[in-house]
Amino acid sequence: MTFDQEHALRWERLVEEFSADGLIHLTYGLAEVDTSEKPSLCADLAMSTMSRALIEQHFKHGCLAFDPLMRALRAGRLEPLAFDIEAMEMASDMLSEMRAIGLKSGLLFPLPPQAGCPVAGLIAASPLSYPQIVELLQREGQRLVARAHLFHARAAGELMRRRDGVATLTTRERSCLQIISRGERVAAAAHQLGLSEATVELHLRNARHKLGARSLPEAVARGLLYRQIDAT
Incomplete structure (x- = not known):
């Protein structure tokens, strides 16, 4: 199995494991901070079960899908955060698509910063109601956090490798x-x-x-x- 295949398999396993808990759409990414200290997330630094075209469209100008969640990440919070998609008022193509396919809530998992990418997180969206997602976090939060961190430990370097155009080693x-x-x-x-x-x-x-x-x-x-x- 090649390194790229191993990376793809890790992502598939993460999606499968989170889906078993009702977290059926995942977006994992690293955000860079430019000279003006504004975070920007490009498609090369993100993985998502949402359509690639939507990811590229939304991120190509440094836009972010969930400003409230990005603020939470930049604040340096370490604990996971439950969010209510139905209650969000910001305008977003991605948010509109999530609502259209029946997603109602989700969990944000802040992840340890990496060199050159100080902000990292995993967003897991769900058709569960907000009270149900809060209950899931209370019941299974520790396991889900551990799994998100384990994935991030390997995936962050792979995204940065792609960003920098570095070939994989044999x-x-x-x-x-x-x-x-x-x-x-x-x-x-x-x-x-x-x-x-x-x-x-x-x-x-x-x-x-x-x-x-x-x-x-x-x-x-x-x-x-x-x-x-x-x-x-």
């Missing part, structure tokens, strides 16, 4: 760089992987090129940023 490139990230030498990587040192060096050179790194330490740092390798 399995061998990732394995070689992972071993180097633990402070081990090329000889140790070759021994562990059953490869020649020349082959390991080739994989590492290719990894540096793909990650736009000038050295192995920088490649490790960028590999961690883009979640191509894991922190050890």
